[in-house]
Amino acid sequence: MENANGRIRKVVIAGGGTAGWVTACALTHQFRDLLEMVLVESEEIGTVGVGESTIPTIRTFHRLLQIDEREFMSAVAGSFKLSISFENWKRPGDRYFHPFGTTGMNTWSCDFHQFWLESLRRGVKSELGDYCLETVASRQDRFALFGPPGGAAQQWSMRWTRPATSFERSDLSYAYHFDAALYAAFMRRKCEGRGLVRIEGKIREVRKDPENGFVRALVLEDGQVVEGDLFIDCTGFRALLIGQALGTGYEDWNNWLPCDRAVAMQVETDDPPVPYTRAVAHQAGWRWHIALQHRVGCGWVFSSAHMSDDEAAARLKAAYPGTRLVREPWVVRFRTGRRLQVWNKNVVALGLASSFIEPLESxxxxLTLSAVTRLVQMFPHTGIDESVVARYNQVSRAELEHVRDFIILHYHLNQRDEPLWQACRNMRIPDALANRIQVFRDTAYAWQGEDELFRLDSWTHCMLGQGVVPKNHHPLARGLADADMRKLFEAIRRPIEQLVAAMPPHHEFLRSYCPADPSVWEMRGKSTVG
Known part of the structure; x- marks a missing residue:
């Protein structure tokens, strides 16, 4: 079918929150002179509001939207993130970092971790993370920015830099922690003045064309009718348009990812924020710890088959003794999985309306930013073509399944004794993931496929951290003489140690570079419990 819905002149975004306002910001930035854009949301409808940790791709997205980092970080009370600390995942007491940066130096024929495995065979004691700038900085709670000569980032960090050597990486790969509500508000302000119309109100009815089933209008509770050509469903788990109105099916992944609930909570603490997210496994799932400038976001992810809501809330509170609650624990119920079509007719679902994969890897x-970018690139200005819709859905599915498999890896590769963990260890996993693990177990070979999010370093750190011990490694690594290997490792490790030693503590850098807006601190101490 070609141009089934006619020219797209008006876009209606249903729902606000992070997904809605990120979408609005991207579309108004790119198409403000070409499209009429409306966002419908209700202040009465709360958002899930626990998406407070990100990965480095957000920085590229922000650059495309010309968002100033210091302004953004101050507005959202943000902190920097270099890695994820996985604690108790292999077994209680174990810990490893999944860093954002590269590790060591790869050659075209043999990746660095192969040389590291050979060094272990020769009796050299070290950790793979010793050769990664982001891991070493995370261990010491340090952070600094580096940039091109004369750039703003370098001007703020000159006193913490050292001259680079041929082996030194003087740039950090990082992401952000931030307050999700403040982020949505920040993106909303960016849309103001760009022609976006915001309409306050609850959606009572989704009106469809009786002939082709396309959505034609949203009818609000006050009777207002909001017509459009293309509708973006950002209504969260309710999925009012893609799910309820169009009846688009949902593929459940609970057989691989057993957690179906989370208890979220916010606390105040005097502990300085660390530059990494903590993911701490427990007997029925895991908990997160995300430290911002003004508070900590924390949550208890669990399987309702193995723990009750009340026990989860009690255990989460017990993990933060002596802290002041900003908000009492609240329960979020979810179904891990994806819409069979995230673009159906003239509705594109973004955020929780399209899929849900627990936030273990942030x-x-x-996924919302990626979907928005994809929509901008494939935007149906002249009408909705089935070929474009099919391609969008195909790419979206592949992206979601790749992320899903990486999350499954953490559950499957464990040595814990509790029933949930035993079931995860013994479950049949997707064939592609099983093959990837087996190849690494046999040869230590890891890879990043085309269009895949997680890099070779991500797979390597997580499989080794979860206890996969390769039977063999690349034979080329055996050809390096002991003296040359020591020289290579020292040339990588020493500049990293020197660079990190020269960095300030993370909280000091935040205070000098992007202190939280005073209005954020004014909210501290004012209870939002309830």
Whole structure:
């Protein structure tokens, strides 16, 4: 079918929150002179509001939208993120970092971790993370920015830089922690003045064309009718348009990812924020710890088959003794999985309306940004073509399944004794993931496929961290003489140690570079419990 819906002149975004306002910001930035754009949301409808941790791709997205980093970080009380600390995942007491940066130096024929495995065989004691700038900085709670000569980032960090050597990486790969509500408000302000019309109100009815089933209008509770040509469903788990109105099916992934609930909470603490997200496994799932400038976001992800809501809330509170609650624990129920079509007719679902994968690797906001970028690139200005819709859905599905498999890896590769973890260890996993793990177990070979999010370093750190011990490694690594290997490793490790030693503590850098807006601190101490 070609141009089934006619020319797209008006876009209606249903729902606000992070997904809605990120979408609005991207579309108004790109198409403000070409399209009429409306966003419908209700202040009475709360948002899930627990997406507070990101991955480095958000920085590229922000650059495309010309968002100033210091302004953004101050407005959202943000902190920097270099890695994820996985604690108790292999077994209680174990810990490893999944860093954002590269590790060591790869050659075209043999990746660095192969040389590291050979060094272990020779009796050299070290950790793979010793050769990654982001991991070493995370361990010491340090952070600094580096940029091109004369750039703003370098001007703020000159006193913490050292002259680079041929082995030194003087740039950090980082992401952000931020207050999700403040982020949505920040993106909303960016849309103001760009022609976006915001309409306050609850959606009572989704009106469809009786002939082709396309959505034609949203009818609000006050009777207002909002017509459009293309509708973006950002209504969260309710999925009012893509799910309820169009009846688009949902593929459930609970058989691989057993957690179906989370208890979220916000606390105040005097502990300085660390530059990484903590993911701490427990007997029925895991908990997150995300430190911002003004508070900590925390949550208890769990399987309702193995723990009750009340026990989860009690255990989460017990993990933060002596802190002041900003908000009492609240329960979020979810179904891990994806819409069979995230673009159906003239509705594109973004955020939780399209899919849900638990935030273990902080991919929730990334998936929204990626979907928005894809929509901009494939935008149906002249009408909705089935070929474009099919391609959009195909790419979206592949992206979601890739992220899903990486999350499954953490559950499957464990040595814990509790029933949930035993079931995860023994479950049949997707064939592509099983093959990837087996190849690494046999040969230590890891890879990043075309259009895949997680890099070779991500797979390597997580499989080794979860206890996969390769039977063999690349034979080329055996050809390096002991003296040459020591020289290579020292040339990588020493500049990293020197660079990190020269960095300030993370909280000091935040205070000098992007202190939280005073209005954020004014909210501290004012209870939002309820």
């Amino acid at each position: 991919t929730s906001i990334h």
